[in-house]
Amino acid sequence: xxxxCIIGSGPAAxxxxxxxxxxxxxxxxxxxxxxxxxxxxxEKHFLDQxxxxxxxxxxxxxxxxxxNSGGAQLTRARSHLTKNVDKYFTVSSNNxxxxxxxxxxxxxxxxxxxxxxxxxxxxxxxxxxxxxxxxEEVAKIIGISGPSASRFCNISNKQRPAVLDHNGTSILRTPxxxxxxxxxxxxxxxxxxxxxxxxxxxxxDFYSNFGDSVFRSIQIVQQLKQKPNFTHIQNxxxxxxxxxxxEVQVKYxxxxxxxxxxxxxxxxxxxxxAINSYRLVANSLKCFGKTNPILCNPYLYIPTIHLPNLGKxxxxxxxxxxxxxxxxxxxxxxxxxFYSYRSLLISRLMAQTPMPPFFARLFWRSLVESLVIVGxxxxxxxxxxxxxxxxxxxxxxxxxxxFPFPKITGIAKIISTLLKLKCVxxxxxxxxxxxxxxxxxTMPISxxxxxxxxxxxxGLIHGTKNVYCFDSSGWTYLPSRGLxxxxxxxxxxxxxxxxxxxx
Ligand SMILES: Cc1cc2nc3c(=O)[nH]c(=O)nc-3n(C[C@H](O)[C@H](O)[C@H](O)COP(=O)(O)OP(=O)(O)OC[C@H]3O[C@@H](n4cnc5c(N)ncnc54)[C@H](O)[C@@H]3O)c2cc1C
Numbered sequence: 094x095x096x097x098c099i100i101g102s103g104p105a106a107x108x109x110x111x112x113x114x115x116x117x118x119x120x121x122x123x124x125x126x127x128x129x130x131x132x133x134x135x136e137k138h139f140l141d142q143x144x145x146x147x148x149x150x151x152x153x154x155x156x157x158x159x160x161n162s163g164g165a166q167l168t169r170a171r172s173h174l175t176k177n178v179d180k181y182f183t184v185s186s187n188n189x190x191x192x193x194x195x196x197x198x199x200x201x202x203x204x205x206x207x208x209x210x211x212x213x214x215x216x217x218x219x220x221x222x223x224x225x226x227x228x229e230e231v232a233k234i235i236g237i238s239g240p241s242a243s244r245f246c247n248i249s250n251k252q253r254p255a256v257l258d259h260n261g262t263s264i265l266r267t268p269x270x271x272x273x274x275x276x277x278x279x280x281x282x283x284x285x286x287x288x289x290x291x292x293x294x295x296x297x298d299f300y301s302n303f304g305d306s307v308f309r310s311i312q313i314v315q316q317l318k319q320k321p322n323f324t325h326i327q328n329x330x331x332x333x334x335x336x337x338x339x340e341v342q343v344k345y346x347x348x349x350x351x352x353x354x355x356x357x358x359x360x361x362x363x364x365x366x367a368i369n370s371y372r373l374v375a376n377s378l379k380c381f382g383k384t385n386p387i388l389c390n391p392y393l394y395i396p397t398i399h400l401p402n403l404g405k406x407x408x409x410x411x412x413x414x415x416x417x418x419x420x421x422x423x424x425x426x427x428x429x430x431f432y433s434y435r436s437l438l439i440s441r442l443m444a445q446t447p448m449p450p451f452f453a454r455l456f457w458r459s460l461v462e463s464l465v466i467v468g469x470x471x472x473x474x475x476x477x478x479x480x481x482x483x484x485x486x487x488x489x490x491x492x493x494x495x496f497p498f499p500k501i502t503g504i505a506k507i508i509s510t511l512l513k514l515k516c517v518x519x520x521x522x523x524x525x526x527x528x529x530x531x532x533x534x535t536m537p538i539s540x541x542x543x544x545x546x547x548x549x550x551x552g553l554i555h556g557t558k559n560v561y562c563f564d565s566s567g568w569t570y571l572p573s574r575g576l577x578x579x580x581x582x583x584x585x586x587x588x589x590x591x592x593x594x595x596x
Contacts, residue, residue, distance in 0.1 A: 103199020239278025261416030
């Protein structure tokens with residue numbers, strides 16, 4: 094029997110697992126993921142990749158991942174992320190398009206690594222607390238680079254900021270009143286960290302992860318696998334749990350054979366991501382046809398041309414992630430991020446250009462240097478209508494989600510601010526709800542009975558004795574800033590708290 098069974102291998106799962114394993118607990122991780130195929134992308138600059146290798150630059154053939162869902166950043170090199178999702182993580186919805194994965198490392202296998210700390214006010218609204226120490230501890234584990242004095246990622250354990258590209262440099266140099274801008278803090282190395290190396294600035298971050306410079310949860314899974322008190326059960330999809338007084342039994346199937354197995358532990362810690370943790374708990378407690386809430390940031394992106402760089406040659410060496418981020422100085426303002434996206438844009442445009450890939454790449458290369466994509470995430474206070482419900486299905490529950498795009502304000506202010514920054518909008522894409530890939534609040538921290546499914550502030554699921562959830566499922570508010578660094582800090586806090594009670 095294990096001390097702790099952890100479901101999932103995403104950011105919440107690996108930070109929790111590491112904390113338990115480092116303190117000597119016997120831990121097992123049920124991970125439905127398969128590793129990504131070993132990358133055959135050569136470790137060289139984006140512009141030096143040969144025409145024969147160009148298939149990597151195309152989007153995957155999976156039509157469910159269109160630009161107005163969250164799949165705009167999905168490349169063929171990452172197509173393993175969507176394997177088996179349609180089979181095991183079924184969702185019906187007319188207005189919500191979630192990005193889910195069974196991949197090892199969860200959504201961090203594709204995340205953009207932008208790291209934010211939440212303000213005290215936002216933490217309070219989300220029902221979170223006392224995270225500063227845990228932000229610092231997680232930063233030491235994952236490695237964060239960025240400005241040392243920061244309004245957006247306020248921690249002291251930081252590596253030096255990355256080199257900014259021509260667009261990032263120019264935008265930060267443009268003085269504009271009414272917006273706070275700074276270089277993005279990223280879980281991307283600029284200095285060595287253990288065996289990981291600094292980013293080589295080859296602009297290949299959507300296709301590979303040279304030197305493991307960008308933090309992805311799979312790195313911690315691989316480290317933990319070296320430890321004798323850690324057991325990694327791969328291709329394992331948890332379908333339900335049941336409890337006795339001091340033990341939790343978890344049923345899972347092997348996704349390759351569909352044979353069912355069981356594992357026993359003193360405590361179960363579910364980290365399936367807000368949507369799939371809800372699915373597992375609803376299936377286990379047979380909470381079917383009942384309405385729970387869900388949180389998700391409304392998201393839109395605005396392609397712009399940054400006039401000062403039109404017709405100019407851009408920086409050769411650069412990373413592909415967010416360069417600059419900002420918030421307009423007014424309450425409830427969205428958080429905006431600026432990307433140059435040269436390599437990713439070219440892949441999208443190439444796919445629609447009637448030319449051989451090599452020539453299509455040359456053609457678009459001459460135009461893309463001044464293109465800046467601005468992504469805007471809006472806070473979700475949970476007030477507008479939405480619902481999530483579970484229904485019995487083959488193995489895991491089937492979900493129905495209704496989440497109309499809520500009314501958002503402040504778009505005119507964003508546009509006028511962008512114009513002052515000399516970023517001229519050439520369109521605006523309002524993604525379907527779900528497109529932000531920021532999910533929370535499906536089993537809110539609440540009093541027992543307040544929602545069909547909910548949890549205590551320590552992550553214990555109501556109605557259970559030893560079943561906890563350490564991802565964002567319990568949050569009662571979703572700030573506009575990226576959530577994942579806070580998911581990890583909070584998982585670290587909850588894992589420490591549970592260990593105090595287990596002593
Ligand atoms: C393209 C992209 C860009 C992003 N950029 C950013 C960014 O810049 N900044 C930011 O803050 N966030 C970003 N995100 C969001 C971020 O990736 C997620 O917030 C984060 O990964 C959530 O972590 P999690 O541990 O809660 O869940 P997940 O990452 O979803 O991991 C859940 C894990 O549980 C597994 N699982 C689920 N159910 C079961 C089951 N029944 N049995 C076994 N395993 C199960 C899943 O397979 C997965 O491994 C981005 C995401 C994407 C896809």
